Amino acid sequence: MKLLLVAEYRAGTLLNSYKELIDFSSKLQGDTVMFLVGAENDVPQYDGTLYLADVANFKEYDPQVHKQLLLEVIEKEQPDMVVMVHSSYGWDLAPRIAFALKAAQVSEVIDIVDSTFVVPVCNSKLRRTIEVNSEKCVVTLQAGAFGMETESQGMPVITKIQANSTSSIEFVGYEEAEQGGVDLGKANVIVSGGRGIGKPENIGLIIKLATALGGEYGASRPVVDAEWADHNRQVGTTGQTVSPKLYIACGISGAIQHLAGMKKSEFIVAINTDKDAPITEVADISVIADLKQFLPVLTEKIVSL
Amino acid sequence: MKILVCIKQVPDMESKFKIDGPGQWYDTTDLAWRMNEYDEYAVEQSILIKEELGNSDITVLCIGPRRVQETMKKALAMGCDRGVHVEDDSVHQRDPLEISSIIAEFAKGEQFDLIFTGLQSQDRGSGQVGLFVAEILELPSVSTIISFTCEGKEIEVKRELEGGMKAVVRLQAPVLLTCQLGLNKPRYPTLPNIMKAKRKELSVIDVEQLRKVEPICATKSLFVPEKKNSGLILEGEVSELANELIKHLKEKTSFLA
Ligand SMILES: Cc1cc2nc3c(=O)[nH]c(=O)nc-3n(C[C@H](O)[C@H](O)[C@H](O)COP(=O)(O)OP(=O)(O)OC[C@H]3O[C@@H](n4cnc5c(N)ncnc54)[C@H](O)[C@@H]3O)c2cc1C
Numbered sequence: 001m002k003l004l005l006v007a008e009y010r011a012g013t014l015l016n017s018y019k020e021l022i023d024f025s026s027k028l029q030g031d032t033v034m035f036l037v038g039a040e041n042d043v044p045q046y047d048g049t050l051y052l053a054d055v056a057n058f059k060e061y062d063p064q065v066h067k068q069l070l071l072e073v074i075e076k077e078q079p080d081m082v083v084m085v086h087s088s089y090g091w092d093l094a095p096r097i098a099f100a101l102k103a104a105q106v107s108e109v110i111d112i113v114d115s116t117f118v119v120p121v122c123n124s125k126l127r128r129t130i131e132v133n134s135e136k137c138v139v140t141l142q143a144g145a146f147g148m149e150t151e152s153q154g155m156p157v158i159t160k161i162q163a164n165s166t167s168s169i170e171f172v173g174y175e176e177a178e179q180g181g182v183d184l185g186k187a188n189v190i191v192s193g194g195r196g197i198g199k200p201e202n203i204g205l206i207i208k209l210a211t212a213l214g215g216e217y218g219a220s221r222p223v224v225d226a227e228w229a230d231h232n233r234q235v236g237t238t239g240q241t242v243s244p245k246l247y248i249a250c251g252i253s254g255a256i257q258h259l260a261g262m263k264k265s266e267f268i269v270a271i272n273t274d275k276d277a278p279i280t281e282v283a284d285i286s287v288i289a290d291l292k293q294f295l296p297v298l299t300e301k302i303v304s305l
Numbered sequence: 306m307k308i309l310v311c312i313k314q315v316p317d318m319e320s321k322f323k324i325d326g327p328g329q330w331y332d333t334t335d336l337a338w339r340m341n342e343y344d345e346y347a348v349e350q351s352i353l354i355k356e357e358l359g360n361s362d363i364t365v366l367c368i369g370p371r372r373v374q375e376t377m378k379k380a381l382a383m384g385c386d387r388g389v390h391v392e393d394d395s396v397h398q399r400d401p402l403e404i405s406s407i408i409a410e411f412a413k414g415e416q417f418d419l420i421f422t423g424l425q426s427q428d429r430g431s432g433q434v435g436l437f438v439a440e441i442l443e444l445p446s447v448s449t450i451i452s453f454t455c456e457g458k459e460i461e462v463k464r465e466l467e468g469g470m471k472a473v474v475r476l477q478a479p480v481l482l483t484c485q486l487g488l489n490k491p492r493y494p495t496l497p498n499i500m501k502a503k504r505k506e507l508s509v510i511d512v513e514q515l516r517k518v519e520p521i522c523a524t525k526s527l528f529v530p531e532k533k534n535s536g537l538i539l540e541g542e543v544s545e546l547a548n549e550l551i552k553h554l555k556e557k558t559s560f561l562a
Pocket residue numbers: 193194195196197219220221222223234235236237238239240250251252253254255256257258261271272273274277289290291292319424486
């Protein structure tokens with residue numbers, strides 16, 4: 001089986017996630033080649049053929065241009081499978097490639113069992129296995145599902161590629177994340193509130209517990225989107241990545257994008273009414289309770305210790 | 306602007322899921338249904354555009370069994386003008402390309418200036434349907450938008466990337482855009498608007514009239530993952546729970562010691 005691995009380069013740097021692609025391919029024991037729109041002085045540690053399109057000419061992500069470049073390589077290499085990470089790059093590029101190839105696409109793969117792909121369903125509460133019936137297929141891997149541990153090494157043999165680079169989309173530039181505010185990365189204890197807090201006033205329950213423990217408070221995305229907390233409090237793939245000694249998740253279901261930001265915490269407590277919430281899968285202790293009743297009692301007891 | 310919004314009905318994610326008989330989907334009895342969260346942002350954005358520009362018409366489309374009309378009524382009550390229900394009891398068995406081609410088949414002659422979908426559906430979460438529709442219709446498309454502005458046909462959107470970074474992208478209508486959480490603040494329908502929505506046009510099309518492609522991938526099985534975590538689960542009365550949690554934190558962490 002031949003795999004084409006699509007590495008990613010963003011805002012002037014090669015992303016490490018190419019290692020997950022290599023890990024995946026070594027599990028499948030496939031032959032590989034790699035594709036990158038990037039720079040010659042910043043290439044993956046990989047001992048195979050790297051098809052490189054120079055980012056100076058082809059620019060950072062424009063779906064139409066990157067699609068043309070990738071299709072050139074596919075035409076030449078005829079891979080059985082095109083593999084990307086399920087990132088803002090991968091989930092955008094993958095369907096365009098799949099459609100052009102009349103190939104099935106499987107999104108957010110976390111495992112392969114008996115040549116079917118395993119993907120999460122319903123916020124990871126269920127799993128689905130998918131069987132592909134097209135000749136080629138395009139898959140995106142859930143970020144973090146495959147390890148970085150496979151020793152990737154060596155220097156790639158670079159083949160430069162070109163393609164038509166006209167596009168009806170103009171990439172104007174990047175806007176950096178809002179800076180300033182708290183650096184949650186420094187906190188020893190973080191107490192985070194999720195949609196389960198129910199209403200904006202209840203962020204007070206989260207703050208009080210955080211204060212009682214001498215820590216900071218954080219939030220999941222819906223709480224930030226609703227403006228119940230500032231963006232610099234958000235934990236997760238589109239917020240901050242934290243690894244405090246103690247992380248207490250209150251009313252947070254544990255979506256993969258939230259877990260990615262906190263699962264390396266030393267000790268995790270979940271407070272949730274739903275015993276099956278995915279957060280309980282990473283928690284050291286899960287307290288099954290209504291946070292509105294539980295948090296005031298807990299905080300009170302901690303304060304009076 | 307002539308706008309199409311595609312919405313999907315999904316179960317409440319806090320539900321207790323069971324696997325159905327054939328073992329290929331979840332059991333749909335006893336579930337509470339709602340609009341896919343991402344699609345609420347798509348609906349809201351189309352209404353905001355109409356409010357700003359006037360002279361617009363918003364069609365909301367949903368493929369699914371009869372019960373999806375309840376969710377469509379919410380979109381109409383929020384402010385969409387008309388509904389198109391593509392009736393399909395087998396929607397959960399279709400692959401993303403089939404679903405997209407059904408939508409594209411409906412949209413192809415209609416000359417929509419803007420098509421909005423959600424970034425992904427909460428149950429299946431493939432994140433494919435929107436972009437496939439764009440590819441079929443040969444429309445430029447941008448996924449994961451968290452900001453939208455337009456002047457005439459000139460559109461500027463921001464795409465959300467990891468870590469809170471954004472990419473600013475410009476393009477010209479007609480386009481397809483997939484909406485990310487936080488794009489706007491989806492409104493709650495008011496009672497008068499719920500009443501008004503009852504009189505809005507909701508046409509029903511049989512899926513066979515729009516179905517043109519065969520599936521290229523299929524669900525083999527659906528299952529509840531094994532619990533791997535050996536973490537403690539504490540249940541009971543809140544005061545005792547608090548005592549227990551404090552005890553464990555004292556023993557297992559350096560806090561409260
Ligand atoms: C590209 C992308 C990037 C994303 N980035 C992030 C990110 O950086 N950070 C992030 O957090 N999310 C992110 N998300 C969103 C993520 O997918 C989830 O939608 C989000 O994390 C859900 O937040 P939540 O757990 O607070 O809400 P929900 O999933 O709605 O969960 C609420 C939880 O509260 C529980 N609950 C309800 N009432 C109570 C009560 N009274 N007491 C106790 N528990 C209660 C429920 O059982 C449930 O488990 C991203 C999504 C995408 C697609």
